[in-house]
Every structure is written in C-alpha cells, then in structure tokens.
Amino acid sequence: MSILEVNIPEKVQKNMTDASPTITRLRDALLDIKPSVCVERARLVTEAYQKYENAPIVMRRARALAHTLENMTIYIQPGETIVGNQASKPRAAPIFPEYSADWIAPEIDEFAHRPADQFVVDPQVKRELLEDILPYWRNKTLYDRARLAMPQDVWTAQDIGVISGRGNITSGDGHIIADIPRVLNQGLEGVIASAREELKVVQGTTDMDTLRSTAFLEAVIVVCEAASHFAARYAELAEKLAAETQDLEWKAELLNIKEVCTQVPGKPARTFQESVQSAWFVHLITQIESNGHSFSMGRVDQYTYPFYTADVATGRLTHERTLELLQQLWLKLFSVIKIRPWSHSRFGIGYPTYQNVTVGGQTAEGKDATNELSYIILETIQKTRLTQPNVSARYHSGTPDNFLLECARTIKVGFGMPAMKNDEIIISALQEKGVSSEDAYNYAIVGCVEAAVPGKWGYRNTGMSFLNLLKVLELAYNDGRDPVSGVQLHPGKGSLADFKSYDDLYAAFRDQMAYYTRAGVIFDAVGDLALEEMAPDAFCSALVDDCIKRRKTIKEGGAVYDVVSGLQSGVANVANALMALKRTLFDEHTLTAEKIQTTLAGNFDGIQGEKVRQIFLSAPKYGNDIDEVDLIAKQVLDDYLEIVKPYRTTRYGRGPVGCNYAGSTSNISSNVPLGQPVCATPDGRRAGEAIAEGVSNFHGTDSRGPTAVMRSVTKLPTIKMLAQLLNIRLSPSSLSTEAGLWRLVHLLRGFQTLKGWHVQFNVVDSKTLLAAQLNPEEYKDLVVRVAGYSALFVSLDKATQDDIIQRTEYDL
C-alpha cells in the first residue's frame, strides 16, 4: 500500500463529512488527538513474562495476553456503539518490548520530534519504561536473538542498503487475516471445543512432537477464554455506565452494548451489530497480541451479510443504523496505532497500520458477490474520510457497472480508496501457487495489495525483506563494490568499461541479484526461526486453519497455505537505467564508459553532467507502453522469480501448501529510504533521490497518460506475483462530471481486460497543485487536462497554473 502525502492523517480535514453528529463528534475528537505512547501493555506483559518464566514460550505468551486483557484500561466513550480499545487512550501506541527494546531508550526523546509519525511521551511513561520495564528485556528480545544468529555478510548487505528486513525482527509478523467468519458462526467457544478435541488425542501419547504440542492447545484455550472475558469487562462497564447516565437514549444504547458483549465473541453472533462487534474484538485482540502490522479484516461485506439480511428482514436494522455501525467500526480501526523504530518507520510513513477491508468480488462458486453492504461500505468511506481502514474493492467481468461507478465516486473523494483489485488475474495467480479454486475465489487483500485466503494463509504473504534492485544494478557496474561504503560482498564481473556488450552488463546485474536474493532469504529464515521460537501467537494461530488440527502454531507450519514474498523495489529505475546504458554505451556509442562513470560519480554536476543526464533522459522510459524498455522490466522480474524459485521457507515440509517465494512490488513508502544509499544512476535520477514506487513509472517519466502506464505494467509477469502496486494520479476535473466517472469505469474495465493486479488513484486537489507550484521537481508527472489541450502542470507559467488551480476548485 502506498499512502501518498496527500493522504496522511495530519492533513485529514475536520468537518468535511456529512456524517451524523455523533460520528462527526467522535471522528473530530480522534483527529484532534496527537498520537502518544501507552505503557500499560509493556508493564503487564513484563509482569506476566516474569511470573510465568517456567512455562513453554507459547503458554507464557498466552498468559501475557490474558494478563493484559484482564488488566488493561478499558473505556466506552459517549456515543460509541462498537466498543473495545487497543490501549489506555485512542491512538496511543502500546509498547511490545518482547520484540525489540534496544531502540526505545536512544529514540524516546525524539518520538515527538522526528520528521514524521511523531508520538508524545508522558514523562511518567518515559520514566516507567526506562527504569522499570526496559532493563528486564536487555538481551531477551526477538531482535536480540535474530541479531545474534544473523550472518555478518547478510547484516552488512542490509547496512549498505541492498536488502532490508529490519521491520520483521523489530516489529514481528502481522500480514494476516484471521478466520473471523468462524468466530461469528461458532463463537470462540467453538474454537475452544476444537482445541479440547485435539487435547484428547494428545492424552497418553508418548510421541515427542505431539507431547510438545500440548502447550499450544492449552494456550489456545487460555487466550480464547481471556478474549471472552475481555468482552465481559465491556459488558460490565456498559451496565455500570447505564446505571449512571440520565440520558435515556444513551442508556438504551449502553444496555444494548452490554447484551452484545455478553454474547460475542464467546458465543455465535445473532445480529448484524453482534457480527460487527465480534469481528472487531477478534481483530483488536490480534493487534494487542502481537506487534506486526497489516492485520486485515477480510471480506467484511460477505461474512456480515447473512446477519444484515436477517436483521433487515425482521425490521431490526435500517440503512442508517447499518451505516452508523460501520462508521463506528471505521473509527475503531482508525484508532489503532503502532510505534516503530525510525529506521523502520521511514519505510512506511503516515502511521499506517494497513488494516485492509475487502469488498465485492466473487463467491467461492464464482458468482458475483457484490451486495448491499459492498455499497454501504463505499458510503462509509465517503462519510468517514479516514486513511484507515484501507479498503480494497475486488472486481471482475461480472461486477455491475453500477458498483464500479460507485467506486469511482468514492475514489473522487480523494483518499485513494477503494483500491481496485482485479479478480481476473488474482484468482489465476493464486491457483498458479497451488490454491484450490474455491479458496482462490474467496481471496481477500492483506495489508496493502497482497492477496491471501482469509483464515487459511500464514503470516506475510508479502513483506519479507526488501530487495533494492537499483542498488543491485549500481553494484553490478562497479564490480560488486558499493561506491558509497567501499564494501564488496560479492565480487562482480568488472566495471562498466569492462563490459563488451549489453549482455555482459545484464549478466553482471543478474549475478549480483542472485547473490542478494540469497542474502534476503537468509535474513528471512533467521528472522522466521527467531519468531517461531520467541513470539508464537496462540490467539492468531487458533484462528488460522489448520493450526489446531495440526497442533502447530502458524510459524511451525500450521497454516493451509504459506507462500511468502519479499519486496522487489525499483523495477522502473532499473529498466530505465539498463535501457539508457544499452542505447548510449552499446548501441549508439554516444557516451563512453569512462564518461558515464565520472558523470555518475559527480552526480550530473555542471553543464557537462547535465548534458549526459539529458542524453540518459532521452532514452525510452518504462511506463509509456514502449516494448523495448518495458520488456527489460519484465526480464528483471522474470529473472528474479527464476532466482528465488528454489528457495524454501522455514515451514517447508511441515504441512502448508507452498513454503516458497512469489514476487511482490508493494513497497509502501520504502522507495524514499531505498533511494538514499544509491548514487546517481543512468536513468537520469540524481544521488539519493527516491526510486520508483511499486510497478509505477518513475516520477516525471510518464508522458503518455494512465492508459500507457497500465499497458506497460501489464507486460510484467503479474501471474507469478502475490502483490503488485500501481498508483495513478488523476485530476479532480477528470472526475467532475458523471461522464467523467464513467470514463474512470472504462479505465478500470480496460485494466481488467489487460489483467493488471491492482490500481489505486490519487485525485489531486488544489492543495496538491499549490504544493506542485512550490516544489515542481516533486510533481513532474502531474498532468492537467482541459478540452483539446493538455500539459504537464509544472511546465506551465505561474499565471496559467493559477488559472488551473481556480478551475480545479470549481470542478470539485
């Protein structure tokens, strides 16, 4: 997922919605909050870890979760109908010291002042963390274990900026969808019953592995019971508040909450409200249990639909009430927040939690699944206008045009939502990876753009280590030596001047790519082993098939499917750079190797440097539907996939389908930090400049509009991926009329036909145009279109730009 700067919460405006007064009040209060740090979880987990030091790790962590749920502060705010909080205050980030703790002390004073994702730290909180809690964790965390086990060359590969996997060992896994429908239909009591069933099998056994698994099954029972008890605390609180209030309407609501929380998630849901509340509790508890991000909610419009129709049939539920409950859920999801070391934060700025909600698509039988709730969820986005949850709309050839039109209307609001996911390729891509037809049709989106089968897929279908392809290329034409640090981990095949042909150059690139792909896989394996041993999650594992049946946590191989993918970044830059070198150095001989090397080292300085840069810029660029360069991008990804194909994950041979690597380009905002360690490159990019995002073109290099970009993107080996990210900016004026919205529908249908994976649209507002006026370098690709004429915005003079800004405002 990529949240562009226009989408980050600080810029979310208040009072923009036409939501109900209650929602508006709750929403505005949320937006007013400056995110802070909450110490409660750290305190409670530390207490439990100390108390249960003799327990197997899975049980020790189950006790820690139970202790937290039992003792953490809970609250119900006036007006809330969906209850349950992550920390002592809304948008307060809990600390997960068992994952990594070293970074907190050195960074804590900077939390409130860092360039983005700032957190306020209360002095009391700081004192307790530094003095009472963190000392216990020295050398005991997941990170400490992984760091100890990591081979030095792999660590160095990360230091010089070729790979990056630090998020995985500082913050844990995430990237998963629990089996929420199971909890709605059976309640957690059903899950407990399955665990008890398996425990019967275990009794009396002498088999070592089976004996060892007892702890997991018992831990499942502990956390599920704790979850029901957690809900009961809310029931109790609601009852107490009801007794205190004089407001009759609010009293009735509180009594209703009491009833709901007494029922779910322990028992099956009976109403739409109970289904939403139960789903939220499950989601919330997985968020409290472990530290990852991208915990996603799956197909909300599908699994709550039976409850919705039943309630509508009995007259219990109105459109307004449905909308109200979903908006409350949205506010709850927005209130979730996590804090990361800055080294990791900068890979995904804007407080993202990547909580995905999927709507639309097809049923397991392949019928169109768009229903009333799909539309109501779009309305919810329009009304709440929040950056979380991250909504994905699945579509396919049988999706009603009307639904796509409503998606277009929602996209127009300008939050890049819903992001559009194309069933026509994703389902085949999943089947290609061994997923059964029924499961493939039932996929949902995790985190940003990656597809998984809800409740059946292990952690991190994407989000393993990053591979900085542009840095790889830089190493390739420098004999494997990093020009910044001087480090040479893998000797290359010479420098630019040594290559006799383009094929030599490409072979050198491929060779470096193979080396660093392997380094990434080792990084992942070390991290995975540490996670398996140090951070098993009984609650989340209980809600992923077939963990209970196999008596294994997810990390031990409990999931039905377990294909992962790293993040290959900078495809566009590499293709452009290779293309430019091919043309100037090997085909047309317009530049010599020496000239290129010195110019890149000099960062295109001076007139002569600029001349070389312009020559590079004249070569064809990826993203313009030019086969010559687009096919280089395809070859790079093809070769990566070929290289990574033989590698297996730590779950290989332990049960799941897959246990191998697919491709993924959903590189969140990592394109900025990944560009930092790379010097000037032959695609015309200057030293330190961000690299291209996802499979989008490099900024400023798409001169032929979004259809050409889509054509370029769909030449890549999408079927072999697990995630693909394409971001397109549209001007609001292009969506200002009904005809404009229909044109977006045509654009989406074209993308569907071409079998693209994902596309999201950023509709630029006049604020962005104003920003573009001030920082033209950053907005080089911004195209404005009026009748019979179009122009790059930054190429226009100021008066004209002002004119367009005025028009744009009118259009909106």
Place this chain on the structure above:
Amino acid sequence: MQDLVIGIDVGGTKIAAGLIDRNARFIARDISHSHCCCPPDQVVDEAVKMVQRLLSSSAVDRSRILGVGVGISGHIDGDRGIVMTNSNLPDWDYYPLRDTLKARLGFPVMIDNDANCAAWGEYRHGAGRGSQNMCYVTFSTGCGMGIVINGSLYRGACGTAGEIGHTVVNPDGPICSCGKRGCLMSYACGMALDQMARDCLKTSEDTLLRSVCGDSPDKVTAEHVADAARQGDPVALRLLEQAGRYFGIGLSTIVQVLNPDTIVIGGGLVHIGPLLLDSCHKALNENIHHVLIDSARIVQSELWNDAGVIGAGALIWEAIQEGAVKPQIELTKGMVFDIQRYSLHDGPGLRTNVFLKGCNLSCQWCSNPESRSILPELAFFDKNCFLCGDCIPVCAAGGIQMKGGRLNWDRSKCNQCFDCVGTCTSHAFSIIGKSMTAGEVVAEVLRDSAFYGGQGGLTLTGGEPALQPEFAEAVLSLAKVEGLHTAIETCGAVPWKNLVRLLPYLDLALFDLKHIDAETHRRFTGKDNKGILENLTRVAQSDVDLIVRVPLIPGFNADDTSLEAMAVFVKTLKRVKEVHVLGFHTLGKAKYNAIGVSYAFENQPPMQMDETEKWADVFRREGFNVVVSG
C-alpha cells in the same frame, strides 16, 4: 481508396478470375480456357492478361486493388508461395507462382490450394457462413476438400491437408493417377465416371450411353452418364449409384475423423442431384457411428463456380486483417504533430486524439499555434534549455546566440534546417510535426483498444484534419475497419469535398462555430464564415452525430448579441446533440513563445467559470443540452 481484390481460380480446364469488393460482390469477371495443359509461364501470361481485362472492362483504377489471391490445384506451399506439385498441369513442380505473378502484376499476391480457397469462400460468403468447423468437398473433374477448424483454414503439417481424393477406399480397386490403387478419386469424381462409362461401353451391355455420346465412346463423359440416367438407363443409374455410394463413404470418413458441424458439397457432379446424392446420403449414414448421424449439416454450395474465385480474393482480406499484407491505404502519409492517449473531452468514452498539422484559419486566440503550418517547424522551449551552447556553432544561419545568460533564437534567420535539434540533448529545440503513415497512426490508437469499451475511440483533431483529406480518410477508414468509434474536430473552413469524403467513416463531428457575422469572423480568424456555415448545415443533414463547439472569446464573441445569433442559427440545424462552450484560456501562451509568434491575447485574463456559465445559459435558453469545458 483501396477497396477491391482480385481472385483467380486456376482449374484443370479453365481459369476464372473476378474483381471483387469486401462483400464478395463481383465488379467484373473473366474466364479463359486457352491455357489447358500449358506450362506455368503460359498460365501466368494468361492470368496477367485476365487481370488487365478485368481492370479495363470495369474502368477501375489499379490503385484500388489491395492484392491478388490465387487458388490452384495441387500441393501448395502458401507461406513460400510455391506450387509443389500439380496433378492436372504438367511442369509445375516447385514453381514460384506467387513471386512470379507479383513481379508481373505489381500487387501483393497470395496463393493456396483451390479447394482451400473454395472452402474459405463458402465459409466467409457462402453456405458455410456461421459454422465453426466446416469442410468443403468438391466433386468435379477431380475431388478435393478444404477444412476450416475453429474459424481458420486448416492446412496441415506440409500444407496438403484435405486430400480426401487420395484416401484409399478399396485396396483392390483400379489404379489411380497417383499410382495407388482404389483411391476415392477412382470412384467419385468426373474423371472416374468418365472412365467407368468408357469401360461399360467396351462391354456388350445395352445402354443408352451409346446413343447419347454419339459414335465416339472414347469421348463419353459424366454429363452423358447423367443424361442417360435421367432417361432411366439402368447402366447409367448404376454408375451414378456407385459413384454416390463412394462419395458417401468419403463423407463418412470426414464426419468420423473431424466431426464438423457443416459439410458443404460442391463441384459439377453435385448438380446431377438425387440420382447421385440419394445413394451418397445413404452410404454416409451406413458408414458412421450412430451417434454421429445428422451431426453434420450436409449442404450444397451457394457459390458454385464462384467459390474458388471469391475464396482466393478473401485470402487477401484475411491477410490484411492479420497484417500479412499491407494495403496501400495504410501507407498513406500525413503530417501529425501529436497523438494523445487518454483524452477525455473530445467525444464519448476514453479516446486517443490524433492532431493533424495545418489549418487555414488563423484565429487570434488559437491555443495550438504550432498547428497552423502544414510543414514541420522548429520550436524552442526555453524552459528545457540548460545553456550548454552546443547549438550555437551548429546554426549556419547564425540565428542562435547567448545573450545575458539566456539563449536567444532569432526566428527570422531560421531556414528550418533543424541541425540544432540534433545537438540539443534536452529537447529545448524540437521539431513540431512528424510524417506518419495512416497505418502507424491507427496502430498507436489501437494500443488503447482495451480502454475504449465500445464507446471510446479515435478523434481526429488539429489543426484542421480535413486539410489532409486523403490521410484523414485513410486513418478514419482503417479505424472503422477496427470497429472504433470515430470523431473529428473541425473548424469547417475547408472545401465541402474534403469533408464529405470523411463522413462515411465518422460517428461524430465536433464542429467549431465561432461567429455568425462574416466580417467579424474574417477580422479575427483571417477568413469569413460563409463556407463554414454552409458546411455545418450540410453536416447537420448527414447521418453523423453533431456537436457544435463554441469558444468563448472576450472581445470577439463573448457577448449577448453574438452568442444569441449563433444560438438562433444552431437552432435551425437538425441532429445537434449538444452544444459545448469553452471558456477562453491562455494555455497556449508558452507555445507562442516557443515558435516565436506573437500572441494577440497575451494580456487577456482567462475567463472565470461563472462567466462561462453565464454564456452557456444563452444556449440553454434555446433548449440545448450544453456542456461547459474549462
């Protein structure tokens, strides 16, 4: 305009040729028997003469011919254009028929087996229309078959698929011309019937054949047999029954092996009718598995003797569709200065706008001043220049100088040699205008076909597209062949003959209307509006959808009087779908600077939206559906 093909069918006894249009209608036809049993060179001579006769008799200009398709019996390698063997005609082994004919005629030529051609003719234009898997079987002098599977001709590994005539139906049968015994051809074709009739006459059987063939038993033919049979002659009836039976057995093999949905039967023998065909149908049903009975429609040819000629011509259409043959129309050249995909405002859906260079109005507010001249021209984009100075020595005319830290280009000295462009790495100096073929333009437009969704398509704009009528027509007609929605944006200031030839290929015209008063019009655009108003009225009488576009220009037409007069005029037109009003803007300003032309509206502020809306109301009051563009 290329719109015709020539088909030639070289048979054992005759050559048939036709000049045919896209719908398989004959413009002219020709037939010749003089080449019988001649060597290939003489056949080629004859074919060339026939093509000349077709053109002269129909008075069709050779520029209209897309190509020549030839069907000929024997084993044909169509890809290499070679006749491998031919059983009817001697001396043909490995004869390069395609290239020989191409060199003589100057047209693209394609060759294929005659049965394949006939099959293709029936499939596209005859009894096989609508089928998916079809076989065409001919019973004439010889016997052959063409196979269409999933809508394509099936030729087999070495191009000889469908040689049903030489499948053995009786290993103890008579010796066939191919040397084998008992081929289907030895029983069920004209030659076989001739032979069997002759054999009968050598016996003492009492038969009418003796009288119908006169006194020369060596000259007895299948037609004599048919005549005798119609008169009830038992020997003739038996011969036909036998031929029909083997015919049926042949068909049964086809049904059994290929399971086609349709078998078209053609060739002279089929005309004999039930006397032959009854036993054929009977034998067919007796020799196939019962589940296959009635699985294939057995229908008689619709094109008969024309099937081969039409099919040969259809090969050319097919080759054009597949890009194997480039019609001249695709090579028509024009001057284009931009192609913009994802255009949203110039017609329905998503569109690709093709900007043609050249306009004969010179509107003072024009936002595309670089489109006026039809010639390529030099432009200098100051913004892109990083002052390397490489262009200064290159300009022989001395038109480029560095002055006060800026590059100064003196346009008056420019002789349009464009040498500066080659040295300018940052494209500050660029050539506006590029010669492109219609084929290149349409190929670029088709890159976005996934996005047109049945609504969008191509818009020709400019400049004035109708100033390059041949090119515009070529582009539009090719777009129409591809099923695209087509639109033109025109200022209307062209001779009517330029516009009218485009109308058949257009779905929508966006017609600019600037002013009703001739003198004001002349003052601001360089021309009066008489022709424009006439053309607009005529387009409104055609069946092309019409949108009238009004640019709102302060000081020219943005006033009540002018606009009301225009609204009243437009009201008199039929078929006006919408009126589009475009508020004055200055987006073209930078381009005036780039090409060194002064801009009369330099200091005029852009029109505000509320004003544009106010003027739009003038047309709304007249009941028009008005779209306001920025």
